[in-house]
Amino acid sequence: MSPEKQVALVVGASRGIGRQIAIDLAKNNYTVVVSAKTTSNPHTCVPFPPDPNSPASTINTVALEITNFGGSATPIAVDTRSPTSIQNLITTTITLHSRIDVLIYNSGAIWWASVAGTPRSRFQLMQKINPEGLYATIQACLRHFAAQAWKGRIIVVSPPIYSRFFRGKTAYAMGKVGMSVLTKGLAMDFQREGKSDMAITSIWPATAIESAATAQVTKRNPEEGRDLRKPTIFSDAVLAMLKAPTEVVNGLLDLDEDFLRREExxxxxxxxxxxxxxxPRRIMPRSFPRLEVEEQDDEGKRVESNALRGKAKL
Known part of the structure; x- marks a missing residue:
């Protein structure tokens, strides 16, 4: 994909990794829609730019950071718990920029605890923001990808699938792994339907990355900073994924370091x-289980529910 003024929508771009992705996309000549829930008046932010891992960093300050170095950015607020808010985000993006070439879903809610230690309300919040928010955002974008002759990229912040990830954070893992399942499943749809210019990819950090959460840890123990990487490794991997051929990245569940090592x-x-x-200590495994089976290509007799109900697909 050529990055010449293509439009990239980054959902969850107010702080940390999402902010860095938005900034680096703009530096690589993308027009960026900076989206998240938090907004502010960036002209009253002192000092500017704010700490990128603090609440002072919002979609408005990130957009101003980008325009200050000559990039193109539009801040649009979204609450990913609300399908209506998501639809408004996509409609507004299309109205302003006519197209979406890249969708990056970084929005997320986190709660690491045992099942007994995770209230149902917290579980529901994570499902709404993580897999449900992603699903609603992708569905809202698909018709616009169709209008663009099915040319586009989707990148999801979710992990490879392996059982250790579930330990001690089952409720969180249910949502995040569900996002990875969506990556795998939609990639199969693209491939089966001959949409060779579409690709969806999941990416996850190999080591801990500096963020608002890690800032609390390093404040108590500065030595913990030795195990942290800057978010630029993540954005560099995202940019590399966007440049890679669709057949390399479609359906891929990968880590930032591993992709850069292997492909770059x-x-x-x-x-x-x-x-x-x-x-920094690597927190992810060196290798992951294969998800394919010997009968991978045997679908049996395929029946589409939409066909049974007489509904047309996108």
Whole structure:
């Protein structure tokens, strides 16, 4: 995909990884729609730019950061718990920019605890923002990808699928793994339907990345910073995924470091360390189980529910 003034919608772009992705997309000549729930008047923000991991960083400050260096950015608020708000985001983006070439879904809610320690209300919140928000956002975009002759990319912040990920955070994992299942399933739809210019990919960090959550930890113990990487490793991997051929990334569940190492030939990751000279501990496995089975291509007799009900697909 050529990045010449293509339109990238980044959902969950007010802080941390999402902010960095939006900024680096703009530096690579994308027109960026910066979207999240938090808004503010960026002209009253002192100091500017704000700490990228603080509540002072909003879609408005991120958009102003981008326009200040000559990039193109539009802030549009969204509550990913609300399908109506999501539809308004997509409609407004199309009205302003006529198209969406890249959708990046970074919005997320987190609660790491056992099943007994996770209230049902917290479980429901995570499902609304994580898999349901992603599903609603993708569905709202699909008709516009169809209008663009099915040319586009979708990148989801969700992990490879493996059982250790469930330990101690089952409720959170149910939603995040569900997002990865959506990546796999939609990729199969694209492939089966001959949409060779469409790709959906999931990406996850190999090591802990500096964020609002880690800032609380390092404030108590600065030594913890030695195990952190800058969010630029994540945005560099996203940019590399967008440049890669669709057949390489469609349906891929990968890690930032692993993709850069394998596809970009990168071997030195020292520049991403928050503490110069440190070697952050990898928190993800070195390899993952294969999800395919021997009978992978055997669908049996396929029946579409829409066909049975007489409803047309996109």
């Amino acid at each position: 030939g990168m071997t030195d990751f020292g520049r991403y360390s928050v503490v110069e000279g440190a070697s």
